[in-house]
Amino acid sequence: MDDGTSQYYFTASMDSGKILCSLLKAIQFQESAVFCAMPEGLKVTVEEGKCVQASAYVPSDNFNEYHVRADADVMFKVSLAVLTECLNIFGSGDESSLKMYYRCEGSPLLLVLQPQTVQNVMTDCEIATQTADSVLELRDEDTTEVAKLVLRAPAFLGLLADLERSCDVIELHLSPDHPHVSIVTYGMQDRSCIDVPKSSDMVQSFSCERAVSLRYQLPHIRLIMKALAISSKVVLRCSSNGLLLLQLKLEKEDQRQMFSEFYIVPLLDD
Incomplete structure (x- = not known):
């Protein structure tokens, strides 16, 4: 300069x-x-x-x-x-x-x-x-973290890519017990389920205090796919209020870090 x-x-x-x-x-x-x-x-x-x-x-x-x-x-x-x-x-x-x-x-x-x-x-x-308008503060300091997963980004990207595109709702089930992670998608006429145990090659670490089930718009989850494509790992954190935080570390040759974060609000119960 x-x-x-x-x-x-x-x-x-x-x-x-x-x-x-x-x-x-x-x-x-x-x-x-x-x-x-x-x-x-x-x-x-x-x-x-x-x-x-x-x-x-x-x-x-x-x-x-x-x-x-x-x-x-x-x-x-x-x-x-x-x-x-x-x-x-x-x-x-x-x-x-x-x-x-x-x-x-x-x-x-x-x-x-x-x-x-x-x-x-x-x-x-x-x-x-x-x-600039004010940026939303989605985090709530009074909530606790109920689950944390560290996943290999390429494998998680492959999983999301395989989900049926006609589906509009995704349900995430996390539990301390097997199968640990279940991903359920709902479309107009079909329902599919993928189980991901903590022993899976996709999972690098897993912690979950109690069983929790949460629903999100699948198009919202798909917004992370471009970031997954250039990332090495993704940290998934779930709060007690259902707020989902995905932190993605960018692939770089040196040791310096760049990363992205996605906050996704859950669907309300009917």
């Missing part, structure tokens, strides 16, 4: 924006996202009604340089579709260095991208921003 970065609320740079682009595409199920730059890293959040909330997290150590002014609140709404298109402007096959700048409230998010394979070529992008 140049010496003039003090005029900006937020500045950051990284050798390649390719992985960042993949992570953002994994939560791209709405047009707009809330972009929040904090001292510890970057968080980008999308919501679908009051039913699903997904966030991409990029800790600050993933950037070569990263700075947020201490006296600034860097939070704004931006088009996620435009942001990912800009990050991919040189094509998905090329690695491009990335610099980001945000001057102040109401100003555009500035991107500077330079392909690593071509000398003396770069592009500047300005993406309009809007004042």
Whole structure:
């Protein structure tokens, strides 16, 4: 970054924006996202009604340089579709260095991208921003965690891909006793069930305090599939109020972490 970065609320740079682009595409199920730059890293959040909330997290150590002014609140709404298109402007096959700048409230998010394979070529992008609405707080501090599973992401992705697409409801049964995990789907005319014991190759760890049965919209669960495709593992946490949290660790060659989180609200009992 140049010496003039003090005029900006937020500045950051990284050798390649390719992985960042993949992570953002994994939560791209709405047009707009809330972009929040904090001292510890970057968080980008999308919501679908009051039913699903997904966030991409990029800790600050993933950037070569990263700075947020201490006296600034860097939070704004931006088009996620435009942001990912800009990050991919040189094509998905090329690695491009990335610099980001945000001057102040109401100003555009500035991107500077330079392909690593071509000398003396770069592009500047300005993406309009809007004042961000407040993000839903779905977590309830008074609830307890009743179950936690760590699953291999590729295997879980395969399981979701095999579920009948005509089904619109998924029922999750978790129990300390065998078969431990049962996934039941309901469609217009059929019902199917898949049992996943804790001894399964898919399951890396399993803990469950008591038997619990919860229902969700299957299309909401399917929203995690893009994130699963680029992840190595997924941590599934179920709260006593039925709120489902899925934390997905991104596949990376180095030891630095990027990850996404999905909160999914259960269906109410009839």
